Amino acid sequence: MNTGTKDHARRSETFNQDEARVNWHDETLWFVRAKRDKASHSIPEWEGLRGMASWIKDNVLSDLHRYLLQFEENAIQNGIQVHWAADAEEHNRIVHQILNEKGIDRIVKSKSMLTEECHLNEYLQGKGIEVVDTDLGERIVQLAKEPPSHIVLPCIHKKKEEIGKLFHEHLGTPEGMADPAFLTAAARAHLREKFVTRKAAITGVNFAVAETGEFVVCTNEGNADMGAHLADVHIVCMGIEKIVPLRRHLAVFLRLLARSATGQPITTYSSHFKKPRPGQTMHIVLVDNGRTTQLGRPDFRNSLKCIRCGACMNTCPVYRRSGGHSYHTAIAGPIGSILAPNLDMKKYADLPFASTLCGSCSNVCPVKINIHEQLYKWRQVIVQEGYSARAKTAAMKAMSFTLSNPSVYQFAGKAGRTVLKYVPFAVNNQLNLWYKHREMPEAPEQSFREWYAQNNKT
């Protein structure tokens, strides 16, 4: 690939070296997918809900200008300060400025994929600010100096023994201790100390209601609430697509979100923040970072409906067997492979090809994004723009030439059969990418055309 960085296929190869581990990863995610199925099947009107969610989001995207102004006006009226950031850099600068003005250099942060997308942690650390991720999975990958590999299950790629080792090094748990309950209790004690001593908390947003100016944050652990309700300053980082028009629309989305994500009927906490608590300051940073561009791409704008449940990852045969880190972007999996090329088509040219186009992602998506169709469309755009892998482009061109010239096609078929029959080692080797994980077929004696000509004579 002409990206300069290792592409999805190369990274997957590394991931696939440990077959037992790949199988474990695959099965763990399939287990989550199965829980999602069970939860969705228990709701007879599930398909109706998906339809409504998609419809509401259609309206949001078509009237986003008005909704954002309405949300801003209501939020300000509620006593929240609203900021606008065109890109990741501006977002990071605004967050830093808020902290700097208050003289705060140690903060807690609950899960926000937007801040991962903007690389906020690295930025703040560069400015001398300590950021502690408080979601257990995120804390684990933070201690391991890795990015999350899944948007809902950040350390799904890690074995409990590895986590035990990390905790032994950083939190002083006994060596060799790998019991999940014990490790969770250790993290609880470690993070409680952070919650009660940090003056500022950053959270993300799951849904923001234009009608009321409130926003909803969903967690199971309660870490967003522990951070926000104990901090003097609450900074809220939000992508502009998180809007829902009316408060009552939350019913539709909250019914879908956790069931799609983990198979739970709802997350433990669905917290509706409308006003800062007395004495607290609350800031919302509204972030574009490519979203307005995606809004202008008719084939891809539906990706902005995403509510970040992760169902498309759990069901994806490629994600499950290649791992989140192979996608080299903040949001992995099928949806991430649609979002990333919008930000940088060249850098992420490989991602739309990391799919079998089986369509399972589209079938589980709670807001009915046509994920696999968009992946297919991105491939076309990427090839047209000249960003596809050289080997793939050359092969495609050769195939296109062959298939559009009957005599060349006949010759190529004959040559192929001859090679497979007499010199199979010419194709059964590692230089032939098609041969990887596949046996080449036995060559038939003749082509259909030859057979037809012969049998028509008699």
Added chain:
Amino acid sequence: MSSRTEILAKIKNNQPEFRPLPSEDLIFSGSGGDYTDRDNIQENTETFRTVLTNIGGAVIELHNLAEVGAYISAHYGEGQRIISTLAGLSSLCSPGWENDDPHDLENVALAVIGAHFGVAENAALWITEELMQQRVVPFICQQLAVVLHKNKILATMHHAYDQIGDAPYGFGAFIAGPSKTADIEQSLVLGAHGPKGMTVFLLTEEER
């Protein structure tokens, strides 16, 4: 040009042709909110109990608040800090905690609060700021207990938001069960950061 102006201009230029919202009625019926058989209180209570138990919580049916007080006294000993926002349980707690710095609630063993209503389909309880006194209360305590009258359980989230309407809360939360995580190899552990357990006391006696 400020980023705000720039972003809004780009949106105006790039957003697709207007698509109207589905009607309120359609959302409610199309998403299954109008099932009349779901108005059955008995059924809602049973569903609530099953779902809450499945997600790690517990339901205890008692007649009235006095019985709740007796139950708690029997299960919590000296030296365990209990706080409650319910006037009927004030004898269980040391007074004045409402004005504490929220950080000082870190050692609360049990918080007992009320809820506006429960939701059968997911065992979530709708609790707003005034029922918490301090926002951090239901999150920072080691154990959370919620007292609710049995006839205040609604069928679905659609019914829930119908009930909430345009209520002017500053903060409100649906809380369903104890704090939990499965981040380590998908093993479910109760008590991630918040309460390790959640008990819902369902009162059966008519309120006087």
